[in-house]
Amino acid sequence: MNATLDDDIIIIYLSNIGLYLMRYVLMIIIILGLVGNFFNILVFHQPTFRSNPCSFYLITAAYVNIIWIMTSPLSRILATFQLDLSENISIICKIRRSLSYTFSSLSMISIAFGTVDRFLISSSQIEYRQLS
Numbered sequence: 001m002n003a004t005l006d007d008d009i010i011i012i013y014l015s016n017i018g019l020y021l022m023r024y025v026l027m028i029i030i031i032l033g034l035v036g037n038f039f040n041i042l043v044f045h046q047p048t049f050r051s052n053p054c055s056f057y058l059i060t061a062a063y064v065n066i067i068w069i070m071t072s073p074l075s076r077i078l079a080t081f082q083l084d085l086s087e088n089i090s091i092i093c094k095i096r097r098s099l100s101y102t103f104s105s106l107s108m109i110s111i112a113f114g115t116v117d118r119f120l121i122s123s124s125q126i127e128y129r130q131l132s
Helices: 002-044 053-080 090-121 126-131
Strands: none
Touching: 002 053, 053 090, 090 126
């Protein structure tokens, strides 16, 4: 009987460690992600970079990342404080999941388009350079 009590205490202790890690590590990730994406927007809106077609894709990725950060990880932090509305309202859960998948995909697609644009512009064949 004493062994199960000790096991229960260990399980509760480890659950609390996981909860606190999720809260505070995600907060740091959110803050760093927002700051980094705002700097990306500031840098790529400069006149020297604005004429570059690749900067459009990177700015788009930064905006999409900000929206994703505000929908997905932020709602997970709120859930650790029992402030998650998606547990009680199913439509919010479905919308949050859809937004999370959509914005994470849009970010990757935007970066992929920027990569393709860089490939086209740096190609030695003139036909590829004209596509950029």
